[in-house]
Amino acid sequence: MKIGIVGSGMVGSTAAYAMLMSAVGREIILVDKNSKRAEAEAFDLTHAVPFAYPLNIKSGSYADLEGCKIVIIAAGVSQKPGETRLDLLKRNALVFKEVTGRILDNAPEAILVIATNPLDIMTSLADYYASQKGIKPGRVFGTGTMLDTARFRTLLAQYTGVDSKHIHGYVLGEHGDSEVLTWSLVTVGVMKLDDFCEFKNISMGEKEKTDIDNRVRNAAYEIIEGKGATYYGIGSAIAKIVDVVLHDQRSVLTVSVPVTSDAGSLRVSTSMPYIIGGEGIISALPLKLSEQEANWFKQSKKTTAAAMEGLESFL
Secondary structure: OEEEOOOOOOHHHHHHHHHHHHHHEEEEEEEOOOHHHHHHOOOOOOOOOOOOOOOOEEEOOOOOOOOOOOOEOOOOOOOOOOOOOHHHHHHHHHHHHHHHHHHHHOOOOEEEEEOOOOOOHHHHHHHHHHHHHOOOOOOEEEEEEEHHHHHHHHHHHHOOOOOHHHHOEEEEEEOOOEEOOOOHOOOOOOEHHHHHHHOOOOOOOHHHHHHHHHHHHHHHHHHHHHHOOOOHHHHHHHHHHHHHHHHHOOOEEEOOOOOOOOOOOOOOEEEEEEEEEOOOOEEOOOOOOOOOHHOOOOOOOHHHHHHHOOOHHHH
16 A cells, blocks of 8 residues: 655654554655655665565655555644744645645545644644545544543553553543543543552542643653654554554544534534544544533633634635
8 A cells, every 4th residue: 555745854754664663554655845855764764674564665746646545744834933823824824735735636535644733723724625626524634632642541551550552541622732631431441440540559549640631731842842843652643543544444543533613614623532444534432521521622622713713814
């Protein structure tokens, strides 16, 4: 299967590396405005092939995306000193209009996965531009809170002493400060979290939950302060999404999906558990949240919708 990655920075190149090391796909095409960067990343990645799996990795143009089953968009521009959020969004909107159009002109059947921040807003923009090309809902979505969910499960694993793959807990809403950790849904194997902690005599009170919440919510800030960017976790999340789509796995992932809203032409994107398969989004899973979590989730969606105000004027 052929995979495209537009944007060969740390996120795009790390996603390609994660796919290579996990044998996801058969061919990966790196596309970047800086063609020398894409060429260098592809060249470097090919030297890992003898130690991993026989994937064909190369740089190319948008025309080389023809036949891709899935294309990752990790492209975008950074904020300039003194630039407002809306000005940055305007510039990124222009980038996404060009990128989305050129991808779909060459790979009209591709599923688009957005990994550019601000994630939920950029997903909504990509969805809007894709809809102008006749792309149906479900074929454009963002990485959402997959990374936040992974952080949540990692910390729960450390507290409980259980492999994170057997801990089920989800982070919903915005991929950002208003995200919601759904404590009421957490299970360890077949047991509710509180029941498991009581069974194993593990302290999991408000103090511990607040600590985990803060560490999940502030993880990106801490990593960026120390090394400038986050890319291993999100690169692995992207590789997981691609694997799920290529093999029609029908997995449950917390991705950001555009939904009908009152924001005019733009649909607001937010994360919740979705079943994902070979054609993209299959369906959302109903949520049985606590009253407080439900209120937080509503507020998180409002936060994203409010951040999109003003975008309609320059679409």
